[in-house]
Amino acid sequence: MAQPGFEPPGSGDFIFTPIFGNSILATKPVLLLFFSVILISAFFIVSSRKAAVVPSKLQFAGESIYSFVRDGIGRDVIGHEFQRFVPFLFTIFTFILTNNLFGIIPFMQFPTMSHIGFPVSITIFVYLVYHYVAIKKHGLGKYLKDMCFMPGIPKPMYVLLAPLEFLTYFAIRPLTLAMRLFGNMFAGHLLLMLFTLGGEYLLGSAWVIKIFSAISFSLAIGLSFFEMGIQCLQAYIFTLLVALYIAGALADEH
Amino acid sequence: MSTSEESAFWTILSYLIAGLLLWCGIGLLVDHFLKTNFFVLIGMAIGLASSLYLIWVRFIRIDSNK
Numbered sequence: 001m002a003q004p005g006f007e008p009p010g011s012g013d014f015i016f017t018p019i020f021g022n023s024i025l026a027t028k029p030v031l032l033l034f035f036s037v038i039l040i041s042a043f044f045i046v047s048s049r050k051a052a053v054v055p056s057k058l059q060f061a062g063e064s065i066y067s068f069v070r071d072g073i074g075r076d077v078i079g080h081e082f083q084r085f086v087p088f089l090f091t092i093f094t095f096i097l098t099n100n101l102f103g104i105i106p107f108m109q110f111p112t113m114s115h116i117g118f119p120v121s122i123t124i125f126v127y128l129v130y131h132y133v134a135i136k137k138h139g140l141g142k143y144l145k146d147m148c149f150m151p152g153i154p155k156p157m158y159v160l161l162a163p164l165e166f167l168t169y170f171a172i173r174p175l176t177l178a179m180r181l182f183g184n185m186f187a188g189h190l191l192l193m194l195f196t197l198g199g200e201y202l203l204g205s206a207w208v209i210k211i212f213s214a215i216s217f218s219l220a221i222g223l224s225f226f227e228m229g230i231q232c233l234q235a236y237i238f239t240l241l242v243a244l245y246i247a248g249a250l251a252d253e254h
Numbered sequence: 255m256s257t258s259e260e261s262a263f264w265t266i267l268s269y270l271i272a273g274l275l276l277w278c279g280i281g282l283l284v285d286h287f288l289k290t291n292f293f294v295l296i297g298m299a300i301g302l303a304s305s306l307y308l309i310w311v312r313f314i315r316i317d318s319n320k
Contacts, residue, residue, distance in 0.1 A: 077261075153311055160304035161311075168272040176268055237260070244261045 006201045009193040014114060014186070029112045036098040036112070044094075069093050069239065077243040078250065085246055088129065092122065093239040096181065100231035103189055104224045111231065114185035116178070123178040126242050134249030177241060184234045188227045195220035266309050273305030274298065 018026040047062030055063060069090045074082040096113060103111030113119050134143045147169055148162035199216035202209050281297020284290070 150311070157307070160300070161308050163276055164269065164272050164304055164308055167276050168268050172268045172272045172275070176264065176271070240260060241264060 006198065009190060009197055013193060014189075028110055029115050029118070032102050032108060032110060032112050033099065033118065036095065036102065040094050040098055065094065066090060073236075073239050073243050077240065078247045081250055085243070089239050089243055092126075092242060093235055096122070096238055097232065097235035100185060100235055101228070103185065103231060104192070104227055109192075111185040111189055113181050113234075114189050116182045119178040119181040122238075123174045126177065126245065127174045130242075130245040130249045133246055137250060173245065177238065181234055181238055184230060188230055192220055192223055192227060195223060262313060266313070269305045269308050269312075270302075273301040273308070275301070277301030277304070 016027040016029065018024065019028065019031065020026050024030070044062055047058045050056070051059060070082075070086050073093070074086045074089055078085055099112035099118070101111075102108040103114070138146065144166075148165050149158055150161075150165075153161070195216050199213045199220060202213035202216060205213075277297040277300045278294060279297070281294035284293040284297075
């Protein structure tokens with residue numbers, strides 16, 4: 001019984017060679033990213049083209065996503081100035097949601113956001129936006145002063161707390177924002193790969209073990225639905241935190 | 255989980271990471287230059303204490319004032 005051992009999936013499975021040519025722009029994640037942009041645009045153009053008072057099913061679907069982001073995230077979190085941030089939040093939400101859901105759609109089966117570069121580049125936009133909003137509203141000096149020196153604590157404590165607040169705003173927030181999305185998508189994809197590849201491997205063994213292969217495959221299918229929940233939740237949490245950071249930037253005192 | 259709980263959770267986590275990272279880093283630097291090995295522990299304690307103090311100021315004290 002000389003059987004090759006099972007090779008578990010690892011981070012190497014996240015590295016893709018270009019589908020055509022030698023360009024890094026022709027790898028699967030990047031192509032999925034472009035596809036998601038086309039898909040989102042097409043969906044919302046089609047769903048809003050024949051806007052009617054009595055909405056069709058498609059229009060209803062598009063409008064419920066929009067109103068979920070506008071009311072559920074924008075208005076609840078940011079408050080009275082929310083309207084000008086709705087396009088930004090809406091773009092982030094649909095973009096991340098679509099790219100995450102690619103992870104469980106057959107034949108695509110790769111969540112784009114499990115490559116660290118994509119969450120990081122979204123986070124850079126978010127970072128620039130919420131600092132810009134705050135500096136524009138309060139001015140740089142007042143923004144930093146409000147951030148680091150909250151009222152009502154004894155003066156010596158500022159030595160401890162001011163650098164902490166500064167670091168939180170400028171380093172930890174963007175870091176956790178990007179890492180959380182990346183980590184969740186990476187781990188979820190790894191988990192699905194493990195059960196699928198494991199089931200496939202067990203299928204090539206003796207017939208008794210083939211029963212366990214069925215268990216492994218059904219777990220993979222079950223976990224796919226579980227993953228779908230996580231993918232939606234992560235898109236929601238990302239957008240929610242972006243809204244919170246913008247709300248914090250607009251607030252009169254931090 | 256409601257919106258405010260969610261935000262509180264991530265803010266608290268950010269403060270804890272920030273405090274530990276900052277003061278552990280300072281402790282490591284001091285250790286590196288003075289050729290000692292205990293300042294990183296002191297840094298850890300200061301970092302955790304200041305994080306917890308900040309969390310107390312932000313979340314508990316304000317709530318009890320209301």
